[in-house]
Amino acid sequence: MSSLDNKVSFQINGRQVRWEGDPVRALADVLREDLELTGTKIGCRTGECGACTVLIDGQPVNSCLIPAAAAADAEIETIEHLQDQPVFQRLVEAMAQTGGVQCGFCTPGIMVTLWAWLQDRTLFGGDVTSALKNNLCRCTGYRSIISAVEQVVEAEVSGR
């Protein structure tokens, strides 16, 4: 449609990807529809629910609000990329133990946020409850999610 050069280059989940399309298309749609990375969910499209959270250069962002072009040359990580990491696995186990997941729709976004916080605990003022302020969950009431993270942190401190 447009004669502009709409090629964008991303680093997605450790792979270099050349993508061509409308540069203002939401990154979430590009990830889900063009790259088939459907772990990133779309709940509200207003940046409130956080189901679409991905990491851009290590920072959690709402991918439904980011135009694809704005992520050009950045390093993007989605939920699909995190699951092989040991700390992520520990978080998965803790979440299952505490009941931090029910319907699961908000869960990938929450897992990305928690992962980012576990990597850098100075994020969001150092407090995990504040870290969750951009993620809505309608099922769990959050406390079990917070317990899961605390469990991971405690295990780390005690060297288990």
Place this chain on the structure above:
Amino acid sequence: METKRKSPLDFTSKLTGQTRYIHDMNLPGQLVAGIVRSPHAHARIVRLDVSRAKEVAGVKAVLTAADVPDFAYGPTRFKDWNIFARDRVLFVGDEVAAIAAESAEALERALALVEVEYEVLPAVFSASDALNDSAPLLHEETAQNRPMHIRIARGDFEEGKKKAHVVCGGHYETNRIYQGHLEPIAVLANWSEEEGLTLWAGSHIPYRARETYAAGLGLPEDRVRIVVPPIGGSFGAKYVLKVHMVAAVLTMETKRPVKIVLDRFEDMLTAHPRVPLSIDIEIGADKEGNFVYKDVVVHGDAGARIYWSPNVIATACSRPDNIYRFQSVRAEGHLCYTNNSPTTCMRGFGNAEMLFAVESVIDDVANALGMDPAELRLRNIVREGETTIHGYKLDTCQLEACIRKAKELSGWDRRDKLPPNRGLGMALANHVSGYSGIDLRFEGSTAVARLKSTGEIEIETGEIELGQGMTSTYAKIAAQALQIDESLVTVKSGDTSKHPFGIGTLASRATVIGGNAVLLASKQLAERVAALIKDQLGAEAVYADGAVEHGGKRYSLQDIAAWHRARHAGDELSVKATYRPDTELPDASFYGHPSPNYPFAAHVAEVEVDPETGRTKVVGYWAVHDSGTILNRTMAKSQVVGAVAQGIGWVLMEDLVVREGQVRNPSMMDYRMPGATDIPPVEIDFIEVPDPNGPLGAKSLGEVALDPVPGAIGNAIAHAARARGTLLPLSAEKVWRMMQDKA
């Protein structure tokens, strides 16, 4: 990588983003569809021209009422649905036409080219106004816009009034709450001559949905198949939906798969929120504090057509009465059509709404009598072994223990010594574990237990997992009956062409009604296994803990499966069993014993109210439940906290604002739901006494956990602010005004 993942409903699948909801699913040749909706609350369609929309390149179908079947249909006995509005639209968002196209761009262009000319008609927006003779009639066959009017009376009401020493009451209103499911409503539809209609739809009552849709389309039920993908939250919003029908007629027209995913704006604009109730209530007590009468009049806003609002009104008018020994009760319920978007069920289902009023008034009675509100409740509650005023038979009831424990955990005795602007409030609740009368033809549930060739067990059920943990509960029940590890059990459900019939996951049915069926089928499978072993190895061979030791050899369930298959032409050993609860269908006056058992709860909330702004913060919360034996402690606790969080949202911040029929805040930015920082630590305890009618002693939990929250927070605010809020939500502004008026 080794994987033990067996189901998309497993925690691991959800935690790693592998679970596929409808939005994540696509079929080859799939079309995208959208709906032209009425911008008016009530209008006559003067002209509807879709010719220009049809010409857009990529458009495959444009349908209006003229193109689709016209049968009266609906999920309850009120058959007031149509697929598209024929000559009148009844609310903002009413479906006028729908389009299926090759691309989202073509769809957008075509939607903009549908020409509709309306003649705006007078409209009505409140239930009580709808009853006025001057109100426009929404459905001509329904006089006075009142599809349902019920009256319930029990005990000697006049005598009760005479005995009253203290009378408290008032006018209460509960708000229009959006269920707030994180996954927007969606459907994928496919039609073929051979297979008929297939709908991938997140309905947790798929069999009733199938029946409703088949009726609307004029198809036999066996030509409609509903497949339930993982559901990203519902809380009542995703039972039976018009959008499924729109996708159905589009796929039948185009012979191509059709997908519709509502965006959040459309989801909220056309949401079927909790039925707003307006309640006039009075409770009388004698000098000693015995409740001598309760009187309520309820008006419910059904919106423009009936979803499940009649059942909500009936529940509001009766269920809370079964917590207390009211000597007499009287209730009158009016369900009214208005030109608002239709309303339907949400967790708590009328009971939670009425309990907000009842529990508030009970605190007022306690104040008037100079009694401790917890003591007043203890004086009046029902007890184990009793039959309640409406006929509920309480084989178990640990409500007293719940109250005592909640008092202890919350430090209730510090109530008189709290710092200024702090308050502690208590509320009680009950619920059912499945309600007899949802489907007059069948009350039970059926399960299949199958021994697979791998030696693993597969359970099939007609009930639906929607995140509450039903599958892991059923796995636990089957594992216990078969003496094997839970990880060997897979639970499958959600395909009307494969799995046994089920009424569906509503009215807190899953654990008790469905769980009993699973237990029955699993026990029968264990018996069949035992018989097979005797046959194969002799009477002395005994099955225990998943295997048989015999003659120095060990035979696993896998071996046993092979024996059966060898004798039955490769067929797997499976058992189908139906549980029929020993309940009574409530009579016309709603008297009866409608549930196998009844859960109870006592909650205490602690709040701090900022006198400068009126803003309330819940600073502590204690929830003690009698749900019989707890089968899945982790999920049970997670559900209770989730319910408390929903209740905090309901009471303090949430309100789907509708003016002149138009939703004013249809986005998650404008409709604020609780976030992590809004939820205090919640302390939970269970008083576990096994109930004889529940599977392994269990009773239901999911809904009863929300029921007392509005009352508990409302009472805590009243205690802190020394003024009673009766109109939900108790927003900062309302509480501030309340405090100013008091001062």
